[in-house]
Amino acid sequence: MKIILRKQVIDILKNLREKQGLIIASDLANDLNIDYVVLMSAINDLISYDLGGFKEEEINHISLNKEGMTYLKSGLPERQLLEIMIHQDLKEISIEKFIKLSKMEKPLFYIGLSNLKQNKWIAQSKASGESMIFLTAEEFPKTEIEQFLNIFNKKKVLNYSELSPDELTIIDVLNKRKLINKTQKTQRIIFLTEKGKKLDLDDIEELLQVSKISSEMLSTGSWKDVELKAFDVTKPGPLLKAGKIHPIINLINEIREVFLSMGFTEIRGPIVESAFFNFDALYQPQDHPARELHDTFYLDNPKISKLPDKERVLAVKNTHENGGESGSTGWRYKWDENIAKKTLLRTHTTATTVRKLAQYYLEIDKKPIKVFSVDRVFRNEKVDKSHLAEFTQIEGIVIDDNVNLCDLIGLLSEFYRKLGFKKIITRPGFFPYTEPSMEVSVYYDKLGEWLEMGGSGIFRPEVTYPFGIKEPTRVLAWGQGLERIAMLYYDRKDIRDFYINPIKWLRQQSYHK
Numbered sequence: 237m238k239i240i241l242r243k244q245v246i247d248i249l250k251n252l253r254e255k256q257g258l259i260i261a262s263d264l265a266n267d268l269n270i271d272y273v274v275l276m277s278a279i280n281d282l283i284s285y286d287l288g289g290f291k292e293e294e295i296n297h298i299s300l301n302k303e304g305m306t307y308l309k310s311g312l313p314e315r316q317l318l319e320i321m322i323h324q325d326l327k328e329i330s331i332e333k334f335i336k337l338s339k340m341e342k343p344l345f346y347i348g349l350s351n352l353k354q355n356k357w358i359a360q361s362k363a364s365g366e367s368m369i370f371l372t373a374e375e376f377p378k379t380e381i382e383q384f385l386n387i388f389n390k391k392k393v394l395n396y397s398e399l400s401p402d403e404l405t406i407i408d409v410l411n412k413r414k415l416i417n418k419t420q421k422t423q424r425i426i427f428l429t430e431k432g433k434k435l436d437l438d439d440i441e442e443l444l445q446v447s448k449i450s451s452e453m454l455s456t457g458s459w460k461d462v463e464l465k466a467f468d469v470t471k472p473g474p475l476l477k478a479g480k481i482h483p484i485i486n487l488i489n490e491i492r493e494v495f496l497s498m499g500f501t502e503i504r505g506p507i508v509e510s511a512f513f514n515f516d517a518l519y520q521p522q523d524h525p526a527r528e529l530h531d532t533f534y535l536d537n538p539k540i541s542k543l544p545d546k547e548r549v550l551a552v553k554n555t556h557e558n559g560g561e562s563g564s565t566g567w568r569y570k571w572d573e574n575i576a577k578k579t580l581l582r583t584h585t586t587a588t589t590v591r592k593l594a595q596y597y598l599e600i601d602k603k604p605i606k607v608f609s610v611d612r613v614f615r616n617e618k619v620d621k622s623h624l625a626e627f628t629q630i631e632g633i634v635i636d637d638n639v640n641l642c643d644l645i646g647l648l649s650e651f652y653r654k655l656g657f658k659k660i661i662t663r664p665g666f667f668p669y670t671e672p673s674m675e676v677s678v679y680y681d682k683l684g685e686w687l688e689m690g691g692s693g694i695f696r697p698e699v700t701y702p703f704g705i706k707e708p709t710r711v712l713a714w715g716q717g718l719e720r721i722a723m724l725y726y727d728r729k730d731i732r733d734f735y736i737n738p739i740k741w742l743r744q745q746s747y748h749k
């Protein structure tokens with residue numbers, strides 16, 4: 237019958253078989269360079285297959301202390317003193333002189349002296365008044381203690397239980413002379429059973445430890461033979477540095493969700509736009525300062541853009557010059573088609589919503605519409621921590637009959653509420669293309685402040701009439717920068733962070749918002 241063991245247990249079993257006999261558990265753990273607890277758990281596995289076991293043993297270890305070790309090298313004090321007498325051929329000497337000659341500390345000298353006396357190697361007499369020492373013996377064989385000490389030359393540690401009664405009395409003496417250390421502990425001795433010793437290694441199979449059960453293991457049934465590795469679920473997983481959606485895109489998608497949930501449809505327009513849609517169709521006079529080079533990026537290639545059909549262009553021209561059908565007096569200047577044909581990078585996405593008006597004009601079955609755009613715009617701005625030359629605008633329009641300012645305020649409240657801003661406030665504003673116009677501010681709980689978000693209003697007749705949108709049909713519009721919201725959402729103080737890509741911060745961002 238096969239015995240299935242963990243790899244570590246097999247290694248330990250092989251090691252025990254090589255070593256044969258009894259092995260002290262702590263020594264084996266040291267040998268194998270494994271933790272004592274790990275070793276004992278492996279031994280428990282051996283026990284469960286009756287391959288091995290351990291027994292516990294009280295151990296009383298005896299070893300020489302520091303002083304004992306010096307005597308082991310240079311002899312006990314009595315032997316040292318004797319050597320002096322023999323070397324110098326002294327048959328007798330006064331204690332005073334002997335102390336000096338020995339160069340020993342007094343206490344040690346007296347210990348040596350008393351042992352010399354005990355060994356009956358010397359005698360002491362005060363007969364002459366002075367304390368004198370006489371060598372009395374002729375031979376000085378190694379004493380029992382000296383012989384015993386020699387054992388420590390071979391073995392550093394002796395086991396109390398292995399000592400004879402005679403040896404134990406010597407230990408007693410050494411103990412009294414304070415030359416030894418005694419340590420007491422319980423140790424485990426590992427052994428192999430007969431079965432463990434004789435077992436054919438081919439009968440052992442390694443237990444597979446796996447961290448995952450594969451479909452193959454399930455179909456073959458081999459999952460029964462494996463052990464599942466335990467997981468430490470408290471350990472943090474590895475940091476994944478996989479690509480993820482940029483926070484700005486996450487926010488754009490969230491805004492898209494808000495618009496879609498409110499029944500809006502997304503529209504997109506060209507980045508390279510005509511001045512016509514960017515300015516003229518929005519009733520911005522051709523000498524308007526916003527149209528200047530220092531605000532707007534004009535393009536050399538393509539230099540000229542295509543305008544819509546002649547009639548629409550004429551309607552816009554007339555509106556600028558005399559108000560056209562809008563009922564306005566117009567700006568009263570000579571409108572230049574060539575200026576309207578200039579190409580530029582759109583400065584706002586209102587260019588895209590007004591394009592929608594032109595499209596709407598062509599529709600035969602005109603129904604109310606709600607469209608939005610979240611897209612890139614460009615302005616000739618000096619870049620700093622709150623300005624970018626290239627940024628994103630959020631824009632929405634509603635075309636419907638009789639819609640009014642209350643509808644617009646309702647829409648804005650709903651829109652910003654869905655973005656997480658519970659309170660909004662509107663104030664009169666000005667845009668060349670809306671009347672009335674409103675600035676929208678939202679209350680930001682975190683800062684306890686009102687923050688200006690963007691502009692809004694109802695497109696002027698000068699904007700809508702050239703595209704056939706006439707009373708009672710009106711167009712509600714609003715627009716704002718996206719990065720302003722992003723700075724609040726992601727708590728960034730510098731607007732440029734969204735485009736210089738601070739990698740550390742990006743790595744901290746979640747994969748999905």
Ligand code: PHE
Pocket residue numbers: 583584585586667670690691692693713714715716
């Ligand atoms: N186009 C304006 C801007 O760029 C915002 C706006 C859009 C204002 C629509 C009124 C109506 O700030």
